[in-house]
Amino acid sequence: MKQSLGVIPAVYPMPVLMVAAYDKDGKVNVMNAAWGMISDMDKIALFIDEDHKTTMNIRESKAFTVSIADRDHMDVADFFGIATGNKMEDKFARTGYHASKSDKVNAPVIDEFPLCMECELAEIVQTENLHAVIGRIKDVKADEKILDDSGKVDPSKLNALIFDQFQHGYYVSGEKVGKAWNAGSALMKQ
Numbered sequence: 001m002k003q004s005l006g007v008i009p010a011v012y013p014m015p016v017l018m019v020a021a022y023d024k025d026g027k028v029n030v031m032n033a034a035w036g037m038i039s040d041m042d043k044i045a046l047f048i049d050e051d052h053k054t055t056m057n058i059r060e061s062k063a064f065t066v067s068i069a070d071r072d073h074m075d076v077a078d079f080f081g082i083a084t085g086n087k088m089e090d091k092f093a094r095t096g097y098h099a100s101k102s103d104k105v106n107a108p109v110i111d112e113f114p115l116c117m118e119c120e121l122a123e124i125v126q127t128e129n130l131h132a133v134i135g136r137i138k139d140v141k142a143d144e145k146i147l148d149d150s151g152k153v154d155p156s157k158l159n160a161l162i163f164d165q166f167q168h169g170y171y172v173s174g175e176k177v178g179k180a181w182n183a184g185s186a187l188m189k190q
Contacts, residue, residue: 008166010165010166012165013162013164013171013173014034014035014162014163014164014165015036015068015160015161015162016032016034016068016069016077016161016162016163017032017036017046017066017068018031018032018033018066018067018077018080018110018113019031019032019033019036019046019048019054019058019065019066020054020067020099020107020108020109020110021054021057021061021064021065021107022057022061022107022108023057023060024057024060027090027092028092028108029054029085029091029092030054030080030092030110031048031052031081032069032077032080032081033047033048034165035047035048036066039134042136042137043122043134043135043136044066044117044119044134044135044137045133045135046066046133046134046135047130048133049131050131051086052084052085053085053086054085055133059121059124061106061107061121062106062120062121063102063105063106063107063118063119063120064105064107064133065102065107065108065109065117065119066116066119067109067110067113067116067117068113068115068116068158068161069113070113070114070158070159070160070161070172071159071161071172073113074170076095076097076112077161078170097110097111097112098110098111098112099111102139105120105138109141114142114143114145114158115142115146115153115158115160116140116141116142117135117137118137118138118141119135119136119137119138120135120136120138121134122136146158155176156175156176157174158173158174160174161173
């Protein structure tokens with residue numbers, strides 16, 4: 001029998017996304033955002049508050065990057081979620097990480113994270129119940145070490161972090177248990 005848990009954000013898994021943008025002085029700011037997802041073949045939606053330093057930077061620069069956090073960089077990914085750019089002068093510098101300027105948009109690519117979407121700001125949607133930053137993906141960059149022999153991202157090599165909203169844990173994805181658009185095909189024949 002199911003038990004009532006009350007009102008909680010009960011979506012699992014949730015991605016661990018590193019959202020990066022330059023401030024007006026060209027300084028890198030990065031935040032950890034679990035509330036985001038692909039919203040079209042070339043768009044990503046980030047459900048982040050308007051008062052985040054990164055959100056303010058995106059409004060000004062009209063561009064940002066979204067990297068997938070991985071197991072090897074969990075400590076820094078978590079730090080980007082704990083520390084706020086509104087109170088810490090240069091949290092990116094504290095990590096010792098490196099950023100390269102995107103060749104597609106005016107935003108930093110964090111070198112250490114293995115997969116990065118380079119986005120231009122498409123729109124910000126703000127209603128009574130929603131604040132969403134929508135980015136148009138201009139390019140995706142991936143480290144060779146996470147690619148398979150055909151040049152596609154191999155999730156088992158990516159070791160992408162998954163956030164657990166229930167107990168506030170990080171997990172790693174990667175085990176393939178079926179083939180999409182195939183696992184349920186037998187039911188189509190009934």
